[in-house]
Every structure is written in structure tokens, then in C-alpha cells.
Amino acid sequence: MAWMAWTWATAGFFGVILLLLIIMTLLAIFRPETPRRGVLGFPTTRGDRLFVSLIGSAIIFVVWIRVSGADNLWYPTGIALLYAAAMFRFA
Amino acid sequence: MMDKPWSNRAWFFVIPVLVVVLFSSLLPMMTVVNYSVQDTMGQNHFFWNGAAWFQNLLDPTTDIGGRFASALVRNLIFSFVVLMIELPLGIAVAICIPRHGWKVGATLVLIALPLLIPWTVVGTIWEIFARQDIGLLGAALNGIGVHYNDTQDPTSAWATIVMMDVWHWTGMIALLSYAGLKAIPDAFYQAARIDGASRWSVFRNIELPKLQKVLVIAVLLRFMESFMIYTEPSVVTGGGPGEATSFLSLDLVKIALGQVDLGNAAAMSIVYYLITLTICWIFFTIMTQLDQRKGA
Incomplete structure (x- = not known):
């Protein structure tokens, strides 16, 4: 290891x-569960929403580091959590 | 609801595959993630480095960041250019392939030939083909007065790489489109003939819509392969002249294996992977949506 x-x-x-x-x-x-159609415009399951949350969070971090550096990563963490919550609620 | 006994135990047969995947891709990928947040002086001794490699990579004013940004732009341009050539050309070739008789087999084999050649050999073929002293293409072009030198002139290098990719992969799009065209029932063509439709409107209103699904798959495959291209340009130009044809994979290998710069290479791999994964997912979603809308 x-x-x-x-x-x-x-x-x-x-x-x-x-x-x-x-x-x-x-x-x-x-x-x-059964898939439901939300803001993304196509039916999603919990698994889809988790995937969209994870990949979106990664993109949020990349964009954050690109725009304002890696000094304080708690802001993108907060944004990513909000985004994930929104995905699970509305997607 | 269901009276039949329900058993999922067949899933256990998947375990050997999972073990292989674990060792062949999952553990190496986790290691890359581990490398991306640490620095090393060798001897397998690592120091915590936080997100500094990522900051370095995503800041275009640094050396690595500049290289990554320009390689990314080059790679996107390359993928766009080859798709714009290969897609229409592949469809055009597919339409011209005969539908009956012995010519079908002969044509399909000829078209599939470039697909069967190992990628390093494709690179070597084009490396020799493009040489100005003995290569058919290079010598002929210079013979008729066109300045062409793929080892010194970036335009020539790009032209060579693009032509090579078109030669290598148009056949795949042609074969996919041909399969799609064969699946269109004759009734559609008969109806078009009765209506007196022109060849163009048959293509525009029957063939193209029916090809939609196949073409999405073709675009996905070609985009992914051209976005991750390594072998052929590495053999033909080695990323040169200068950095002119240094695409993401070529640059990544230079950083990881040439300079043994593990932290930067790991951060670059992860961002590269994220881009590929996102685009792949978008295509996959479009594909499944098309499927469901057709099924509905």
C-alpha cells in the first residue's frame, strides 16, 4: 500500500x-424508486442525481481554483454542497 | 406483484471482472489522486502539497498552466477539424457504397482496411509518406513547388496529422452510416419516389433523420478518440515542430514520464479525465434520450 x-x-x-x-x-x-423529470429536462434517478452532483462539484472546484486560486477552498465546498442539494431536490 | 422467485445471485459472476478492474484501473486512478495532492523528492517519500498542483495547472501564467491551456485549445481545434471533415465525408462515402452484389463485400473490406492497422504502424506509414526526401506525399508536393515540411513547418505538420486521422477513421464513420442506411426500409424510398422527391430531399428528410442515432455514436467515438489521441502524432511529429502538434496526451506523457513531474502530471490527468468524463456523459445522456423518445 x-x-x-x-x-x-x-x-x-x-x-x-x-x-x-x-x-x-x-x-x-x-x-x-421510479425516475422523475426535473429541471434538467430528462428523467433522472437518485444515481443520476448523485453523478450530476459529483461531476458538477468537481467542475465547481476547477472553475473556482481557475478564477480565484486555491487559498480558501471552503467557499467552493459550500457552493458544491448547495449545488448537490439543489440537484437532489429539483433535478 | 410477481409470483416467480427473484434471485440476483447471478451478479456474483461479475466479481472476477470487478477484481481485474480494481487492479487495472481503480487502484492506479486512486494513486493518481493521491499523487495530485503531494510532492515527492523520490525514494517513495511524499509531502502534503494541498491543491497547489491544481492551482499551478489552472493558472495559464505558469509554465505548466500555459502548456496545459494551449494543449487543450490545440486538442479541441484538432477534434473539431477532424470531425468536420470525417463526418460529412463518411456519410458521403456510405451513400456511395453499393447495396447489392459482390461489390458490397469488396468495398467494405477496402474501407475497413485502415481500421485494422495498428496505430503505431499508421504513424510510421504517414511518417514515411510525408518525408520530403523519399516520401511519396512529401517529395511529390515539394517537386511541384509546394513548400511542405512536416518536421519544421507547423502548417505542414497539422495537415499531415489531420490527413492521417481522416485516412484512419473516416472508414469507421462510413461503416456505421452504411449500417444505418441499410436499416431504412425500402418503403420510405418508394414513398419518396412516388412523391417525386429529389435525391437531396431524400437525403435530407429520410436518410439523415434515420441516421441520427448512429451519427451520435460516431461523433462520440470520434470525439473521444481524437481528444485522447496519442500514438499517431507521437510517431509522426512527436508533438513538434516546437509544440505545434503537442496534444493533451502527448504533453501529459512528457510531463509524467519525460520530466517525472508526478504532482503536475497527476493534477493534469484528473482535470483531463474530468473533461472527458463530462463530455462522455453529455453524449450518453443525449443517446439514451433519443432512444427513449423513439421508444415512446
């Missing part, structure tokens, strides 16, 4: 992703 050069931050990141996937799997088993 040493060759993979783990850090607490990246381990936490992948841990959260894994946790999200497990939660999504359990939800899919115990609370099955």
Missing part, C-alpha cells in the same frame, strides 16, 4: 464516495 502514497484527505474522499455508493445500493434495495 505504500506505493499508493495514501493521505488522510484522499482516503477520506474515497471513503465518502464508497459510503455514498453503499447508501445508494441500500436505498435501491429497500426504497426502490
Whole structure:
């Protein structure tokens, strides 16, 4: 494992992703759903909304770092969380 | 609702594939993420570096950032140019392919030939083809007075790379479009003939709409491959002259393996991956939506 050069931050990141996937799997088993059509204009499931949230958050961080540097990453974190919440509510 | 016993245990057969994917792509990708937030002096000893590599990469005033920005623009232009040539050309070729008789097989094999050649060999073929001393293309062009030198002149280098890609991949779009054209029932053509439709309006109102799905797949495949192109330009121009044909993958390999600059290369890989993934997802969504609208 040493060759993979783990850090607490990246381990936490992948841990959260894994946790999200497990939660999504359990939800899919115990609370099955049907896709719904929201602001994106096409039917989405929970999984779609999670994917759109994650990829959108990554883009938010890239744009933030591009525009105002990497000094304070709590702002893009907040924006990304708001965006994810909006996606889960309205997409 | 259902009386039949329901078992998902067949999913366990997927486990071997998952293990292979874990070692072949998931663990290496996680390692790249780990590298992207650390710096190293070698000896497998790493220091925390936060988001500094990303800041470096996304700031076009730095060396790496400038290279990344210009490689990205070059790559997008390249993808756009080859798509604009290959797509109409591929459709045109597909329309001209005979529909019956022995000529079908012969034509399809001829068109598929470039697709069967290993990519390094495609590069070598064009490298030799473009040489001004012995290459057919290079020597002939210079012979008739056209200044052409793909190792020194950026325009010649670009022309060579674009022509090579068109030669290599137009066949795939032609084959896909041909399959799409064959799937159109004869009744449509008969109706058009009865209405006295011109060849153009048959193409515009019957063939093109029916090809829509196939063409979305063709655009997706061609965009992705041209956006990630490495082998052929690496053999023909090596990214030169200067940086003229240095696309994202070529630059990435130079940074990662040429300069062993792991942090910058890792950050670049992740942003590159993010762009590819986003575009891929957009295409995938369009494709499935087209499917569902047709099914509805």
C-alpha cells in the first residue's frame, strides 16, 4: 500500500464516495424508486442525481481554483454542497 | 406483484471482472489522486502539497498552466477539424457504397482496411509518406513547388496529422452510416419516389433523420478518440515542430514520464479525465434520450 502514497484527505474522499455508493445500493434495495423529470429536462434517478452532483462539484472546484486560486477552498465546498442539494431536490 | 422467485445471485459472476478492474484501473486512478495532492523528492517519500498542483495547472501564467491551456485549445481545434471533415465525408462515402452484389463485400473490406492497422504502424506509414526526401506525399508536393515540411513547418505538420486521422477513421464513420442506411426500409424510398422527391430531399428528410442515432455514436467515438489521441502524432511529429502538434496526451506523457513531474502530471490527468468524463456523459445522456423518445 505504500506505493499508493495514501493521505488522510484522499482516503477520506474515497471513503465518502464508497459510503455514498453503499447508501445508494441500500436505498435501491429497500426504497426502490421510479425516475422523475426535473429541471434538467430528462428523467433522472437518485444515481443520476448523485453523478450530476459529483461531476458538477468537481467542475465547481476547477472553475473556482481557475478564477480565484486555491487559498480558501471552503467557499467552493459550500457552493458544491448547495449545488448537490439543489440537484437532489429539483433535478 | 410477481409470483416467480427473484434471485440476483447471478451478479456474483461479475466479481472476477470487478477484481481485474480494481487492479487495472481503480487502484492506479486512486494513486493518481493521491499523487495530485503531494510532492515527492523520490525514494517513495511524499509531502502534503494541498491543491497547489491544481492551482499551478489552472493558472495559464505558469509554465505548466500555459502548456496545459494551449494543449487543450490545440486538442479541441484538432477534434473539431477532424470531425468536420470525417463526418460529412463518411456519410458521403456510405451513400456511395453499393447495396447489392459482390461489390458490397469488396468495398467494405477496402474501407475497413485502415481500421485494422495498428496505430503505431499508421504513424510510421504517414511518417514515411510525408518525408520530403523519399516520401511519396512529401517529395511529390515539394517537386511541384509546394513548400511542405512536416518536421519544421507547423502548417505542414497539422495537415499531415489531420490527413492521417481522416485516412484512419473516416472508414469507421462510413461503416456505421452504411449500417444505418441499410436499416431504412425500402418503403420510405418508394414513398419518396412516388412523391417525386429529389435525391437531396431524400437525403435530407429520410436518410439523415434515420441516421441520427448512429451519427451520435460516431461523433462520440470520434470525439473521444481524437481528444485522447496519442500514438499517431507521437510517431509522426512527436508533438513538434516546437509544440505545434503537442496534444493533451502527448504533453501529459512528457510531463509524467519525460520530466517525472508526478504532482503536475497527476493534477493534469484528473482535470483531463474530468473533461472527458463530462463530455462522455453529455453524449450518453443525449443517446439514451433519443432512444427513449423513439421508444415512446
